[in-house]
Amino acid sequence: MLFKNPAVLYALCVLIIPFFVHLFQLRRFKKEYFTNVAFLKKIQQQSRKSSKVKKWLVLLSRLLAFAAIIMAFAQPYFPAEDTSIKDEDLVVYLDNSFSMQQEGANGTLLNEAVQSFITSIPAQKEFTLFTSNKVYQNTKLDKIKNQLLETGFTAKNPSLKSTYLKAQNLFTTENNKRKSFLALSDFQANTVDSNDFFEKEIHNILIPLQAKEQQNVSIDSAYIANKINQDYQMHIRVSSNKKSEDIFPIALYNQDQLLAKSSISFTDSLVRKVVFNLNEKEILYGRISLEDQSLDYDNRLFFGIDSYQKIKVAAISAEEDRFLKKIFTNKETFDFHSFKENEADYSVLENADFIIVNELSQLPTSLQTLLQQKLKQEKNVLIIPGSDIDISNYNAFLGILNRAKIIEKNSQELKLTQIRFSHPLLKNVFRKQISNFDYPTVYESYKINDYGSPVLITNDNAGFLTEKNHLYLFKSALNQEATNFKSSPLIVPVLYNMAWQSVSIPQLYYEVGEVNAIDIPTPLHDDEVLHLTQGDADFIPLQRKLNKQVKITTAPDLPLLAGNFEVRKQDEFITSLGFNYNRKESDLKVYPLEQLQHVEIKNSITQYFSSLRNQSEVDELWKWFVIFALVFLAIEMLLLKFLK
Known part of the structure; x- marks a missing residue:
């Protein structure tokens, strides 16, 4: 047994005082003599004996009552096994x-x-x-x-x-x-x-x-479609967690200027698409807003539309290049230039974002030097070998870059059998992996020591299209005698993505908490850096100077908040970027x-x-001692009243 207030136990020493008072009481009995002495003496002895017993019992009950009260104030307890x-x-x-x-x-x-x-x-x-x-x-x-x-x-x-x-x-x-x-x-x-x-x-x-049971409406995504000159459509995907006849207003702003407004309901579907027709060259501080009573974070989507530069694509070809002109026809997106082998304008090639070397028999030294510079600038380069090439010339160039080595020409017919769906080049090309694809055939090719990452694979387990550090290489020419690959639906997304991924064109918006690589078309001097600012927030992202542009990379921890961020060079405004939170918590x-x-x-x-x-x-005992004290006091009262 333990005590919460053990110091109170010293009061028990006081109980010895009434004991000694009772033991050494000073009261004396006075003798009275009567005629029948023998009879009275007997009564006197009996009375003194019974009185002595009564006093001892009363004293004991009183002492026990006081002791119980003192123990109660000391708060005794037995500790539990689990503390x-x-x-x-x-x-x-x-x-x-x-x-x-x-x-x-x-x-x-x-x-x-x-x-x-x-x-x-x-x-x-x-x-x-x-x-x-x-x-x-x-x-x-x-x-x-x-x-x-x-x-x-x-x-x-x-x-x-x-x-x-x-x-x-x-x-x-x-x-x-x-x-x-x-x-x-x-x-x-x-x-x-x-x-x-x-x-x-x-x-x-x-x-x-x-x-509480509530309906949550979320702005999931947005994208631009049907762009003709300055006219385009903004498609907005909005979802709800349950069907309802309630009307939810949705509006599109450029900063505080209202550009478009509509309303939606979810009576028959959990997903709705809103389309706004716009004619704005720039929307630097775009914001889509809706109103609902549940989660607040997914009621706004920030974006930015800037008049960005076109992707510069240049091709140098030995013979036929009509398939390239058909692919890069979108003049709103691409600035495409094609040259014959001996008519190349190197000033255009130097400014190109994506260079295609199309079936040249050999690579001139000046072209090799230019291609090396482009690869150092992290620009994509595609080499399509001709049907009859100078293998040693190609290997000299590939050897400098520590790339593949062409061994010999191979006349064996091959079939494309595998698509590396996980390769970054094919990102967002296929909604799901397919197995019944009409794969093209390769009639003649080159045996190459494979290197890097294969994108397309033939039935000899060798890469038909491979990539390493921005250099893409086909293992055969793309003319009709070599392959029917140009007739395959694969050629358009493959070449399109090579051009798109050569330049990190600012997207409509980015995601907070992710690593985002963005190319900003502005030159930087030695002592200049780009800042991302929003109100009082100002941070410097990771950045690299690449020719006449800067590649900035946002880290997972910056920015922390969603919104429209300005890209500034010192005090000069360059463009704006929209950042938004991931929508997975909307479910x-x-x-x-x-x-x-x-x-x-x-x-x-x-x-x-x-x-x-x-x-x-703990098992606290003070209540029991209070009960004991009351019991002993009751016993004392009974002794005083009934014991003679």
């Missing part, structure tokens, strides 16, 4: 991703979680708490209460598995403490990709936060937590800490 609150190593995960913007019974789910945590956790409890973007390690409530109340939403939405791995790294190294992981989240289905990653040795508690489906293994599900954080306190509660 969880004291010996628990607690790590708490507080989800503050955008899905926590949903409305609960008392405000947003994040606000409810913070308030419940603050009011439920014991003030002296030490714990580690982390959110999707912050960590508070080995702390107490009074130290981080204000920070918790100011917790904002973040675009970071890690999976539950990665969150759990992070929690495991935050546990202390003390082996005598029980490890407990507590997670407060809405547990969206898109964050859980496995049900068997929780450790059995750790006490895992999940507290799902319930939102409000919740994962069925009962499928997870080695977890305990609680309805609320209050319930968890109440159960924890019950497990750790």
Whole structure:
């Protein structure tokens, strides 16, 4: 038995005082003599004996009553076997991703979680708490209460598995403490990709936060189509999590200027497309907005349309080049120039973004030097060998670049049998992988030591089209005697993407949290850098000077916020870029937590800490000692009243 106030036990020493007073009382009996002395003496002895017994019993009951009261004030207890609150190593995960913007019974789910945590956790409890973007390690409530109340939403939405791995790294190294992981989240289905990653040795508690049943409408994506001169269409994809007859207004702005407006409903479909007809050469601060009552982060989509330069494509051909002229016909996108072998304008080639060497018998030294410079500038180069080439000349060029080596000509008929759908060149070309494709045939080709990454593969397991560090190489000519590849639907997307990927043309918008490579068409002097600015926010992205343009690369942690960012060189405005949050949290489906293994599900954080306190509660005895004191006082009263 232990005591919460052991110092009170010193009061027990005071109980010895009434004992000694009773033992050494100063009262004396006065003798009275009567006639029948023998009879009176007997009565006197009997009376003194019974009185002495009564006084001892009364004294004992009184002392026991006082002792019980003193023991009650000392608060004795028996410690429980499980002292969880004291010996628990607690790590708490507080989800503050955008899905926590949903409305609960008392405000947003994040606000409810913070308030419940603050009011439920014991003030002296030490714990580690982390959110999707912050960590508070080995702390107490009074130290981080204000920070918790100011917790904002973040675009970071890690999976539950990665969150759990992070929690495991935050546990202390003390082996005598029980490890407990507590997670407060809405547990969206898109964050859980496995049900068997929780450790059995750790006490895992999940507290799902319930939102009101609401309709969430999200602006998913936008793109430009049907562009004719300055007229074009803006296609906007909007989705909802449930059907409804409610009307949702949607508008398109350039900064604060309203350009177009419409409204949509979801009576018969969960996906709607809105089309705005526009005639704006530039929309530098574009914003698409709608209004709904659920998540706020997906109600706006920022974009920028700038009058960017065309992609400069140059081809130098030995003979026929009509197929190239048919492919690069879009004058709004491409600035295409084609030259005969001995008529090439090298000033045009030097400014080209994508160069095609089409079936030359040999590569002139001046052309080799130019191609090397283009590859250093990370511009794409395509080499289509002729039917009869100077192999040593080609190998000399390829050897300088540490590329492939042409061995000999091969007259064996081959069939294209494989498409590397995962290759970056074929990104967004196929909606799904296909197996019944009408593959072209190769009648004559060159045997080449394969190098780099194959894009198209023939039935001899060799690459028909390969790529390494921006240099693309076909293993045969593309004339009719060599292959029917020009008749294949593959040729258009392959050559189109080579040109598109040679220049990182500013897209309509980019995604926050991703690595984005963007080419900005502006020259930089030695001491100049490009800035991305939005209001008071200003940061310098990773950048490289490439000829007359700059390639900037945004990191996953910058920018952190969505919006329209200005690209500036010192104080000079260059262009603007739109950044938006990923839309995966717009899907409000919740994962069925009962499928997870080695977890305990609680309805609320209050319930968890109440159960924890019950497990750790000591067997307190002070109430019993108060009862004992009352019993002894009652015994004393009975002795005084009934014992003669």
